[in-house]
Amino acid sequence: MAPAKIHPTAIIDPAAVIADDVEIGPYAIIGSEVELAAGCVVGPHAVLRGPTRIGAGTRVFQFASVGEDPQDKKYAGERTSLVIGARNVIREYATVHRGTAQDKGETRIGDDNLLMAYTHVAHDCVIGNNVIMANAASLGGHVEVQDWAILGGFTIVHQFCRIGAHSFSAMGTVIAKDVPPYLTIGGHPAQPRGINAEGLRRRQFAAEAIAALRRAYRLLYLSQLKLVDAVAQIHELAKTYPELTPLADFVADSSRSIVR
Numbered sequence: 001m002a003p004a005k006i007h008p009t010a011i012i013d014p015a016a017v018i019a020d021d022v023e024i025g026p027y028a029i030i031g032s033e034v035e036l037a038a039g040c041v042v043g044p045h046a047v048l049r050g051p052t053r054i055g056a057g058t059r060v061f062q063f064a065s066v067g068e069d070p071q072d073k074k075y076a077g078e079r080t081s082l083v084i085g086a087r088n089v090i091r092e093y094a095t096v097h098r099g100t101a102q103d104k105g106e107t108r109i110g111d112d113n114l115l116m117a118y119t120h121v122a123h124d125c126v127i128g129n130n131v132i133m134a135n136a137a138s139l140g141g142h143v144e145v146q147d148w149a150i151l152g153g154f155t156i157v158h159q160f161c162r163i164g165a166h167s168f169s170a171m172g173t174v175i176a177k178d179v180p181p182y183l184t185i186g187g188h189p190a191q192p193r194g195i196n197a198e199g200l201r202r203r204q205f206a207a208e209a210i211a212a213l214r215r216a217y218r219l220l221y222l223s224q225l226k227l228v229d230a231v232a233q234i235h236e237l238a239k240t241y242p243e244l245t246p247l248a249d250f251v252a253d254s255s256r257s258i259v260r
Helices: 197-202 207-221 227-238 242-253
Strands: 034-036 052-054 065-068 081-084 095-097 106-109 183-186 191-195
Touching (some): 052 065, 065 081, 191 207, 227 242
Parallel strands (some): 034 052, 081 106
């Protein structure tokens, strides 16, 4: 394993845990209880505060702020944490905050995510894997973003919302309700625009599954059915097309209503 490459101007707390091959750029600040796994790269002037654990191969670009105190007026210095998985990319001026004692006390980001410049991940958020947040997309506190979701530039997500897997938001979308899996949404407030068919094709979904999802979309949004009846029919379709199960379950479990 190659030795760590740490610029002499970087400031690293003695309580930080740095793997042997980590690279840390000029004037970066690594605080107490920050853990950087193998292959991490921290750019110039980035600030990392703990308790924060960052997985292997993650890159934090210059001027990002990772693991800072939550922007919550109830926060009073409690010990809370941030956990970031492997192979993430956190671009310039992104901000990612630790959790709060009022929730689980932890903000969590999975693997292989891209947080572009000026994105914000607030306290107690949970982000899955392979998520893309385009420039200046922002999450309020307690938001869940499931695998493969894409948030277009300047998308704003209200606190406690859930963003379903494989969904896509257009630039400037304002989200104040749950977004079911597979949907494309846009507008202020967010409105459904159809199934994210192009994204699903890129992820090797079968044509038959995409067609079934289109049918499920029509049941939810174009049929005039009551929501409970639409969900029941989608569950029935899911016996043949299991890709529909996450959609039906998500809608049935939504506690704050869905974009509709």
